[in-house]
Amino acid sequence: MSSMNHFELYSVMVITLLAVISPGPDFAMVSKLSLLKGRRAGVLCALGIGMAISVHIAYTLLGLGIVFANNLWVLKLLRWLGAMYLIWLGISALWPDIKSRLFKQGSPSAPNSKAETISNSHSAFWSGFACNALNPKTMLFIVSLFSQVISTETSLLMELSYGAYIALVHFIWFALVATLLTTAHVQQKSAFFKDWIERVAGVLLMGLGIKLLMSH
Template identity: 65%
Template sequence: MLNIDHFELYSVAVITLLAVISPRPDFAMVSKVALLKGRRNGIACALGISAAIGVHLAYTLFGLGILFANNIWVLNTLRYLGALYLIWLGVSALWPDIKSIFSKTNSETMSDRTTQELDPIKSTSPFWTGFACNALNPKTMLFIVALFSQVISDKTPLAMELGYGIYIAFAHFAWFALVACLLTSASVQKKVLVFKAWIERVTGVLLASFGIRLLLE
C-alpha cells in the first residue's frame, strides 16, 4: 500500500489547478479554435495540450527535466521556437488587415472576410496546434520540472509520481475542454457570428503579444 504524503498531494493538486487556469497562450489558442472552428475542434486542441503535458512529464520522470532546465541552450531553443510560433499565429490571424493597410484599400469589411482568411491555420489539425503551442512553451517545462523537483519528494514512489502526472495532464485537458464547451454554447455562438472578425483580431494580437514577450524575456 502506498504511503501517501497528504501535504504533498494537496500541494500538487492546488498548484496544478492554479497553473492551469492562469492566462497563458494555451487559453488563447483553445479560445480561438473553439470560437472559430467549433466545440469538437476546441476539445481536440485541449487534447493536444494534454498530450504535450504528457511529453514534458515523460522526460521529467526519466530525469531529463532537470538536465534540460540547467542547459541554457535548451531553454533558449524552446523559447525562440515557441515565440516564433506564437508570433506567426498572431500575424497570420491579422494578415488580412495587414494586407489591407499596405494596399491602402478599405473595401474589405468584417463581413467580407472569407472563411479561409479567418482560418489561417486551417491546414493544421486542432490537436497538433494545441500540442505545438504547449510543447514549445519553456514555461510549461520549467513548471513541470519545478513541481517534481521542489514539491514532490524524491522519496515519493514511482507509482505516485505517475499518478500525479496523469492528474496534471487530465487537469489541463478537463479545464481547456470546459473552456471550449462554454465558448461554444448556443448563446455565445450567436454573438460569435457577429464578432467573428474581431475575435480573430483580438486572439491574433494576444498570441503575437505572448510570443513577443516570450522572445524578450
C-alpha cells in the first residue's frame, strides 16, 4: 500500500471518529431511549443508526450521493423531513405531560406484555434508523468524505471496506453510549429523574428540529 493510501486510510479513520462522537440528533436519541427504556432499546437504536449509515454509503457508491448533494431541492426536502421528524419526536416525548394537563389523566403504565416488548424493540431500531437517514448533515458528511478524501483510484473493495468501517464505528460508539448510560449506577441515579429526562429530551429534540429547519 502506498503512503498516499496510508494517508487516505488514516484520514477516513480519524474524520469518522471525530464525526461520530460529536453530539447531535443520534446521540440525543440513543441517550433518551437508553435512559428511559433500557440497554436493549439503546443498542437497537444504535443498530438502526448503523444500518442507516449503510444506506448513505450505498447510494454514495452508486454515484447518487453527488447528484443529491448538487440538487438543492433534495437537501431542502431531506432537511424538512428530518426537522419534522425531530419535532414530532420532541412533541411525542412531551405528550404525556400535555395529555395529563389537558385531560387530567395519570401517566400511562409501563408495557409488560411480550407483544409490547417486541413493538418497543422495533420502535427503537426504526427510531435510530429514521433519525440518521433523515439527517442531511450525515448525507453531506458521507458524500464529502467519498468525494474529497477518498481517491477516485481507490478500489471498490476498499471503498466498501471504508463504508463498513464507518457504519461499524457508528454502531459501536452508540452501543457503548447505551451501555454506559444503563450501568447500575447511572440507572439508579436516573430512576428518580425519568420524567424530567423525558421532558429535557423532548425539548432537546424539538430544538434540534427547529434548528435544522431554520438552517441554510
